[in-house]
Amino acid sequence: DERFSIMSAGYEDEQKKLRATAAELADFIETAVQKSADVNAFIQVVQKYENITELTPEIMHELIEKIVVHAPDKSSGHRTQQIKIYYRFNVAVATAVADSMKYDKKRKAA
Template identity: 80%
Template structure:
């Protein structure tokens, strides 16, 4: 049942051009941002996105080295 509900909500926003707070509230249960860790002179930080309906959790690692490369290129 959760998967079907999730699919219905995702299909509703299939062609959005802007992510609004309302859409985020409907799709995401919570976002967990862990304390940053620093080693080898750079900082990493883990972020988890928990979607509603208990169907998925996305995890990302923000790395300061990647941010610094993008910042220098700009």
């Protein structure tokens, strides 16, 4: 029966979509659980250093995964350089831009 074939094909398509959605949701949940574990691990490390008065190499190694200093950019007429700090456990990335104009002004004023 042609009607049964059409319904069967529709059912198969729906099942395929549902399996794909279920797989996506499982991946999302796994990623969320891992991120939560990473954040909790990072918080435990940070809590050890709650009242630090000096940033030591040991503390930096425990909190920071890597620091990337990008090539300088002189397209604006002065030198800028982007710096990215990647914290451990994949919790955050901080970005800063070192600008030679700001640095030079402060240096000359001193």
